[in-house]
Amino acid sequence: MTIREALEQKNSFEAGTFDVAVVGAGHAGCEAAHAAAKLGLNTILFTLSLDSLANLPCNPSIGGTSKGQLVREIDALGGIMGIMADKCAVQMRMLNRSKGPAVYSPRAQEDRVMYSIEMKHYLENIENLTLKQAHITALLTDDEGKTAGVMTEGKSIYRAHAVVICSGTYMEARIIRGEVIIESGPDGLPRSCGLSDSLKSLGIPLLRFKTGTPVRVNSNSIDFSQMTRQDGEDDVPPFSYRNEMEGILPAPSEEQIPCWSVWTTDETRQVISDNMDRSPLYSGEIKGIGPRYCPSIEDKFMRFKDKTRHQIFVEPMGRHTNEMYLQGFSTSLPEEIQEKMVKSLPGLANAQIQRAAYAIEYDLVDPLSIKASLESKVVPGLFTAGQINGSSGYEEAAAQGIVAGINAAMLLLGKEAVIIDRSQGYMGVLIDDLVTKGTNEPYRMMTSRAEYRLFLRQDNADERLTPIGHEIGLISDEVFEKFEKKVEAIALETERLKKTYVAPTDELKVLLDSVNQTLPKSGESLADLIKRPDVTYDLLAPIDKKRKPLPRNITFACETNIKYEGYLSLEKEKIEKFKNLEKIRIPEDLDYSLIKGLRLEATQKLAKMKPENVGRASRISGVSPADCEVLIVYLEQQRRRKDNG
């Protein structure tokens, strides 16, 4: 619909003019609105319910494997998720401690209600940002088909040059429990109607996915003596680098709330297999495609028949509620079966279910129709972020949100889009995967999706992204100066460790004996000692007399850089190769049909996808290395022809 047509509608009226309008105030929308407003643009953020801003409708947790890295990246770039997650955490853990630092991942249990309250209050105080409760039903364009604003259910028209849609799982959502289907958004909230039709009519291709959530149980009805307790940890860094710099650290473990875990029983399996015919997934009622990695419990039993039991985590929903979340027990079976399933679990025989589990189906945009900047290839000025782009998870949504917010601002400021590439962050991997490969299920971040995993660590997200955040203006000069001091301190200490030699004394022998290492024959540098298995920076303290006290994050970074030096340089080599292809730009108006030697399939795919550079072209399915070679030669020929006038 055009603005003109909208204004002609009965009862419609002009409600205001903004630079950027953000539709949906989940994790993507909040980051997008915050970034745009911080970059000086007059921004309005729409939500169906101001009481459910930044809701956590599924897990009451933030972070985890690869997701923890995403949260730190968002923070390093100048986002807000890390600050909120630190503030509302009720338990902090560092996952994968038994593995290497490249996959250490912070994870926090969050107070769901506080998170929403804190986020709302924080955003209310951001300059240039207006919060508005309204149901957006249409995207409006100008006569040329460019983004021009949005219209609400009540026919108020808001003009905006850029619109960021972060509709989550709300567009045309249906909630399903067995045979019962309700037209509703998640968590009892209203769904969004009309907006996806509006997008479709503008030529944007849509898909339909499904996801789900488990039951919530009152903790008074749980016998915790039958469960394994999992306490929070000390010595977990906060998500936010800004908090880390200021020494604002997570609460000590004794003030944190525990989680619990149990295993499913034979009875659980029996109840599920007896009632599989009532599952909408198997009866064909659900047509949306669900996630493989976060499957419902019935899906797990069906697909992995050799596994007789699965682990379930019981997690607190907050400090001021008894509700406990059954992680790993999501289901779309009917409520009466859910009751039996839950009661089959150890310690839950008398469970009082407070909220039933459900599957939810929703509309989304085919991510192959968007650019790496997250702007639509179909409607200029329209950006999308979060589950509407086919992702899953709060962190994935927030990561796209901040990029979409930044790029909406860049577009209006007449600056070049900010693209985080695959070697700079998980957020780069996430967006690149979505827009070049597309997805046929809700996409979840995993560390194995990243080629340069040893570089994309939770401890160095600031080194990777804070300079970018500072350059565009999301990171203040003050924060940046502190960051630079940290980088310098790491470099100095690493250098000192490489240059400080220690003699093979008895004192050193005792230290090395304790980790089953032999004493070197002659002097060895501290760095070389750290390279040995199980030798840590802390272990060497007694023989490293000149050591000055340094914060844990700095010594950790030094230790990591030294221990993994050889492997990091392998990845560096790969990154250089990767960057070479990313540098070869492809003009947006390139006519692929003119390129001789390109196979037909590749020609069609490339013409449809219009990749920004050869690196991205090479990752499109159906484009072979030979096609890329042809493309490179053609672009080179064109360049030389141009150079020769």
Added chain:
Amino acid sequence: MYSYDDEPICACSTPAGISGIAVIRISGNGCGKLADKCSVIIRSSGDYSKLSELPGYTCAFGYVKDPSTDLKVDEVVFTHFEAPHSYTGEEMVEISSHGSGAVKQEILKCLGMSGIRMAYPGEFSRRAFINGKMSLASAEAVMDVINSETERQLEAAGSLMSGKLSEEIDHIEKNLYDQAAMLETFTEFDTEDDEAEENAKLETVKDNLSDCHDRLTALCEGYGKGRILSERLRVALLGLPNSGKSTLLNTLTGFDRAIVTEVAGTTRDTIEVQVNINGIPVTLIDTAGIRETEDIIESMGIGRAIEAGRGADMIFYMIPPDMTADEVYSGVQDIIEDCDSVTAVFSKSDAGENPDREEIETKLKTLGIKSFISVSAEEDLNIDKLEDVIIDYYNELGGGASEGLLITNSRHYSKFHKACKKLALALDALDNNLGTEVCASALRACLDEIGEVTGKTVSATLADTIFSRFCIGK
């Protein structure tokens, strides 16, 4: 730089030099019509009068004519192939002609006059590759077939094309992918297994990685032989003028062996002669034409000999009967520096034993030379022993372990060599408890190297392998 047009191209596909028949190949859509201008059909199975009308995969007898004069150039057989079922995937014509150099040149000239241009080197294979007719590995194998000249070369090239080497590499690659996927599940998820079970799984990963490492190492070791099959074994004959080099060269290249080409060195005054010894392709390098001057160094020919010896796999150092121990010792040191197979050849043994022989042997042994042979080229004495030295050198190169799988292509070798090193790093990471993700990182780097030969990419397939095989928890 190749051009990426699809104009009709032509080239002689049989090797340069004189042969019984030659095959000239033409490729490009519409090439039959163009070739009509310079061809006359005399007999075909369906009475076709034009080459372009011949149905695909049939032959016709006729001749090639000069399109400007209509004069007959040579009687030939034409074969017509239709797109896309041809070597290049385009319309093709093959002309089987007589094998003299002049005839071939004339036919190519006539084709040129008809609008068919000469192909760039490798352009046929390039087109076949671009048209999806062959994988990168096969394309490289075809190039090796084109370059191969002896039976053993053909065998090595054939094993890549027919898939023996491919099979081995596929096996290694697939196994490495499986291990990579296994490592990911350790890295990414709480595996829900107890520690003993996890350690057992990790041991299996280690065993598999070690096995792949051994296989890759064996492949790399085979490159010594493989390279010689594709690039020839270079044997330099070094020594003073009149030390018997030329006579030995003539004996080694006697009429019973095919002289493939004779190339006069352009700058170094050397002669290179290609021979086959027991199926091994050998290039003999003779440092001929060394001037005699007052300068002792120059007269020794050392400067040039060093040049010729550089890059040689083997050196035959000629010692005539009248050469003193001091003369031998003073010159040989610089010459043999870069070569690990030097044989001292006491030449002209028919003219008498070198009086200093014992002293010479003692001195040369201090330089690491172990092989001493007296020969007489004139009387064909011990020439077979000299050949045995060459055969033994070849046989002692590594590569037997891979059941005759030889890498002949230097790009493959360099990729596998790198892959091998990275795999060793991956194993180190496990041994040093650096974490499965560190091992996985090196393993991916290793797979990237292999993928550059097989044309696969790592990350694209990894996630699917994980999903299809493992139940994933929290």
